[in-house]
Amino acid sequence: MRVTAVLLVLVKFCVGQDNECGVVPMTQWAGQPSLREDPLHNPVDLVIIQHSVYGACTTDEDCEKAVRGTRKYHINEEGFTDIGESFLVGGNGKVYEGAGWSLVGAHTRHYNNRSIGISFLGDFRKTLPTSEALQATKDLIYCGVSHNYLAHEYRLIGHKQVVNTESPGTKLQKEIETWSNWVENI
Numbered sequence: 040m041r042v043t044a045v046l047l048v049l050v051k052f053c054v055g056q057d058n059e060c061g062v063v064p065m066t067q068w069a070g071q072p073s074l075r076e077d078p079l080h081n082p083v084d085l086v087i088i089q090h091s092v093y094g095a096c097t098t099d100e101d102c103e104k105a106v107r108g109t110r111k112y113h114i115n116e117e118g119f120t121d122i123g124e125s126f127l128v129g130g131n132g133k134v135y136e137g138a139g140w141s142l143v144g145a146h147t148r149h150y151n152n153r154s155i156g157i158s159f160l161g162d163f164r165k166t167l168p169t170s171e172a173l174q175a176t177k178d179l180i181y182c183g184v185s186h187n188y189l190a191h192e193y194r195l196i197g198h199k200q201v202v203n204t205e206s207p208g209t210k211l212q213k214e215i216e217t218w219s220n221w222v223e224n225i
């Protein structure tokens with residue numbers, strides 16, 4: 040009985056704390072946690088879908104390279120505190136933690152303190168992300184709701200709906216317009 044209880048606690052700790060929602064933590068891909076500090080009040084009720092244009096990848100190695108490169112660019116060239124997006128999704132179907140669920144990122148001017156920005160690595164004006172990437176994102180959102188990081192009635196939009204940009208790309212925008220909780224106007 041006691042061994043079982045200890046095991047359950049261990050499983051809960053490992054699954055629940057270290058690898059929540061199957062996200063690759065920054066401690067793993069960057070070797071340190073986010074340098075960001077502003078807390079993002081949970082549950083968040085807005086999800087903004089974006090694309091990175093650069094950094095398309097399908098292998099774990101290339102996707103890690105892409106998120107490391109993005110982080111370096113954001114810190115060294117843009118002068119950001121840390122990588123801007125809340126999460127980044129690779130063509131390999133893995134989700135990489137950026138600012139995460141509970142820190143304010145830098146992805147969508149005027150909306151950073153009340154939204155989660157999820158960026159697909161690549162250019163999705165003419166092609167769709169891999170089905171693995173699309174599914175991983177849907178799973179991430181579902182997991183976010185079940186952990187109360189996201190409100191049950193969250194709304195989902197494309198980047199271009201609130202910023203003058205092509206992001207997340209015409210093709211991906213059309214795709215997310217079929218997803219549950221997508222709204223035309225916020």
Ligand SMILES: *[C@@H]1O[C@H](CO)[C@@H](O)[C@H](O)[C@H]1NC(C)=O
Pocket residue numbers: 080152153
């Ligand atoms: C976000 O920041 C704006 C501008 O500083 C502020 O007016 C607003 O209340 C903030 N929203 C939240 C949810 O903190």
